[in-house]
Amino acid sequence: MSTRPKRQPALVVRDLVVSYGDSVVLDGVDMTVPRGDVRVIIGGSGSGKTTLVRGILGLTDVAAGTVEVLGEDVSALDESERVRCMRRVGVMFQHAALLGSLTVAENVALPLLEHASYPPEIMREIVRMKLELVGLGDAVHRFPAELSGGMRKRAGIARAMALDPDILFCDEPSAGLDPVTSAELDALILNLKRLFDMTVVIVSHELASIDTVADSLVMLSGGRVIAEGSKAKVRASGLPEVDSFFERLSKGRAVSRTSAADLLLPSHHARKQESQ
Amino acid sequence: MSVSAVQKVESEGFRWVEPEGSTSEHRIWLLSGSLDGSDPQALRQLLSHPKPPPGGSLTIDLAGLELIDTAGAALLVCLWRRGRSRGFDVRATGASEEVAAFLDMYRISGDLPEPPRLPGYIEGLGGSGYELMEATKDALFLAADVTIQAAADLIRPWRLRWAAIVQQCILIGSSALGIIALISFLVGLTLAFQAAFFMQQFGVAVYVAGLTSVSMVREMGPLITAIMVAGRSGSAITSEVATMKVNEEVDALRVMGIPFTEYVAVPKLLALILTLPLLTLMADVAGILGGWIVGTQYLGLAHETWLRGTLDALTPRDIVTSMIKSVTFAWGIGLIGLHYGLRVRGGAQEVGRATTASVVTSIFFIIVAAAAFSILFYVVIP
Ligand SMILES: Nc1ncnc2c1ncn2[C@@H]1O[C@H](COP(=O)(O)OP(=O)(O)OP(=O)(O)O)[C@@H](O)[C@H]1O
Ligand SMILES: [Mg+2]
Numbered sequence: 001m002s003t004r005p006k007r008q009p010a011l012v013v014r015d016l017v018v019s020y021g022d023s024v025v026l027d028g029v030d031m032t033v034p035r036g037d038v039r040v041i042i043g044g045s046g047s048g049k050t051t052l053v054r055g056i057l058g059l060t061d062v063a064a065g066t067v068e069v070l071g072e073d074v075s076a077l078d079e080s081e082r083v084r085c086m087r088r089v090g091v092m093f094q095h096a097a098l099l100g101s102l103t104v105a106e107n108v109a110l111p112l113l114e115h116a117s118y119p120p121e122i123m124r125e126i127v128r129m130k131l132e133l134v135g136l137g138d139a140v141h142r143f144p145a146e147l148s149g150g151m152r153k154r155a156g157i158a159r160a161m162a163l164d165p166d167i168l169f170c171d172e173p174s175a176g177l178d179p180v181t182s183a184e185l186d187a188l189i190l191n192l193k194r195l196f197d198m199t200v201v202i203v204s205h206e207l208a209s210i211d212t213v214a215d216s217l218v219m220l221s222g223g224r225v226i227a228e229g230s231k232a233k234v235r236a237s238g239l240p241e242v243d244s245f246f247e248r249l250s251k252g253r254a255v256s257r258t259s260a261a262d263l264l265l266p267s268h269h270a271r272k273q274e275s276q
Numbered sequence: 277m278s279v280s281a282v283q284k285v286e287s288e289g290f291r292w293v294e295p296e297g298s299t300s301e302h303r304i305w306l307l308s309g310s311l312d313g314s315d316p317q318a319l320r321q322l323l324s325h326p327k328p329p330p331g332g333s334l335t336i337d338l339a340g341l342e343l344i345d346t347a348g349a350a351l352l353v354c355l356w357r358r359g360r361s362r363g364f365d366v367r368a369t370g371a372s373e374e375v376a377a378f379l380d381m382y383r384i385s386g387d388l389p390e391p392p393r394l395p396g397y398i399e400g401l402g403g404s405g406y407e408l409m410e411a412t413k414d415a416l417f418l419a420a421d422v423t424i425q426a427a428a429d430l431i432r433p434w435r436l437r438w439a440a441i442v443q444q445c446i447l448i449g450s451s452a453l454g455i456i457a458l459i460s461f462l463v464g465l466t467l468a469f470q471a472a473f474f475m476q477q478f479g480v481a482v483y484v485a486g487l488t489s490v491s492m493v494r495e496m497g498p499l500i501t502a503i504m505v506a507g508r509s510g511s512a513i514t515s516e517v518a519t520m521k522v523n524e525e526v527d528a529l530r531v532m533g534i535p536f537t538e539y540v541a542v543p544k545l546l547a548l549i550l551t552l553p554l555l556t557l558m559a560d561v562a563g564i565l566g567g568w569i570v571g572t573q574y575l576g577l578a579h580e581t582w583l584r585g586t587l588d589a590l591t592p593r594d595i596v597t598s599m600i601k602s603v604t605f606a607w608g609i610g611l612i613g614l615h616y617g618l619r620v621r622g623g624a625q626e627v628g629r630a631t632t633a634s635v636v637t638s639i640f641f642i643i644v645a646a647a648a649f650s651i652l653f654y655v656v657i658p
């Protein structure tokens with residue numbers, strides 16, 4: 001929950017450098033994501049998209065650069081301040097990263113138990129509501145090992161959403177999913193973004209998905225950002241990397257394109273006033 | 277009976293008023309401001325405030341509400357559930373378009389399924405010379421981190437995840453009981469036979485009792501137990517932590533702001549430190565029993581003679597030594613297990629390798645530590 005002015009960017013990355021041993025993976029990445037934006041990070045395999053997200057989240061050591069999340073320079077925070085700041089960030093990992101020893105419901109309850117002192121009754125209700133939201137109302141007591149890949153991802157989203165975060169990171173939410181499930185996931189992300197006024201940062205390879213959800217794109221290549229901005233702007237940039245990326249992927253488009261509008265719930269978000 | 281207009285709650289952004297016209301049978305609540313999770317106390321008060329009797333009604337006027345989040349929506353659902361189970365009507369009215377859209381997203385209408393049970397515990401529920409140096413540094417940092425955290429938690433025991441600790445203790449203890457007892461019994465038996473063979477020649481068979489008991493309690497008991505636990509539970513800790521690491525679960529905990537040390541490492545370490553001494557005591561007893569069988573059956577000593585021989589030789593100091601050793605072994609097994617688990621990078625095949633390395637290192641540590649203890653207790657502070 002936040003009352004900060006809308007115009008302040010949700011995420012600012014400045015001159016981020018990450019290297020593994022001698023190989024420099026990110027060589028000075030700059031990126032600014034406005035609040036309420038759905039930003040998709042694109043780029044070839046191995047171009048450092050996952051590394052960028054991990055660097056932002058503090059999961060990978062960065063050699064240089066600063067990261068500001070919701071106006072706070074996270075690299076300058078000590079551990080307890082970082083935890084407080086991370087409370088407002090939700091992360092959906094590429095393979096969901098659900099805790100295997102807990103049921104789906106317990107996984108979603110975990111951040112609530114850790115960070116919020118709600119009465120148990122309300123906590124259980126929140127868990128149920130989040131799981132219904134992602135269509136896992138029937139799987140609450142199953143263990144992650146008993147779920148399909150897509151169900152795990154949806155459970156991962158429910159967990160990332162447990163505390164109504166201000167920013168949601170998703171690493172390849174639709175990779176490995178069938179087109180229908182993948183479109184449903186896109187619709188869910190859009191819906192969450194609208195109703196929660198959430199900023200969403202997505203790593204994605206899928207053009208269908210990019211077309212549906214993205215407000216803006218950033219393309220990584222050679223450890224740098226080679227294009228950033230609205231979809232149209234990036235596509236019109238004329239860079240060979242951008243062209244070949246969209247050329248190659250546009251073949252699959254007709255198959256997996258699903259009308260997002262059909263899947264959307266009411267589109268007003270409850271926090272409109274907050275920004276006024 | 278009418279309830280006069282009272283300001284019930286006023287927190288930073290949230291106001292709750294029961295206006296004129298609200299009676300104890302037909303209550304009206306006016307909520308305004310932001311109904312969100314930033315003020316759990318307000319949510320709690322709303323939940324516990326007197327409700328209408330069966331047949332009555334509760335009207336929740338949301339007209340003044342500017343902001344609602346999932347916690348607020350959950351509260352409304354909880355109130356509605358209470359009404360249904362106790363037979364009063366709950367209605368929410370006047371929601372703005374935005375608030376209504378938010379509630380709609382969660383499909384709060386019609387019959388709702390039961391919320392899931394959450395167990396009360398759920399923890400409320402891991403080369404070259406340079407690499408060796410790095411690994412040692414990591415291991416020392418981990419040892420310091422986990423040990424300090426465990427000590428800090430022991431000072432504030434109410435903060436510990438007792439359910440997790442007890443569960444781990446059962447896991448470590450119950451399944452290892454039988455095998456450790458059997459092995460200790462057989463080792464006690466063997467020791468006694470060996471001793472009897474020589475002592476009989478000198479006509480001092482009665483000393484077999486003391487020798488067996490003291491050897492079991494001071495050396496063999498702690499050693500056997502620690503090696504068995506390293507093989508069973510040390511390896512389990514490594515493979516569990518390594519799997520968590522490979523599946524990004526460790527990272528997931530980190531971004532959720534849940535410290536791995538507190539959530540995973542400390543319960544496992546404390547469980548080992550609690551369980552190993554108990555298992556060791558049991559191993560001591562089983563070994564002494566083995567010796568007793570040899571003494572009374574093979575050597576033909578009287579039960580009384582055997583008992584006296586044992587009690588004369590065994591001092592409280594021996595038992596304290598046994599306990600100090602087993603706590604140290606437990607600490608080492610736990611930390612080595614965690615260290616190898618956390619060191620895993622890459623895929624699932626690494627998990628197996630880490631587990632093997634962990635067990636070998638643990639056993640090496642146990643034997644080196646046992647030798648060091650012998651020097652300490654026999655030479656340095658005899
Ligand atoms: N832990 C690591 N150690 C060494 N090198 C790494 C590590 N993680 C990633 N890399 C290297 O960093 C580069 C970028 O990897 P990254 O995972 O960020 O790529 P990506 O853009 O997410 O690719 P993909 O689309 O295939 O997921 C790759 O060359 C990879 O080999
Ligand atoms: Mg990746």
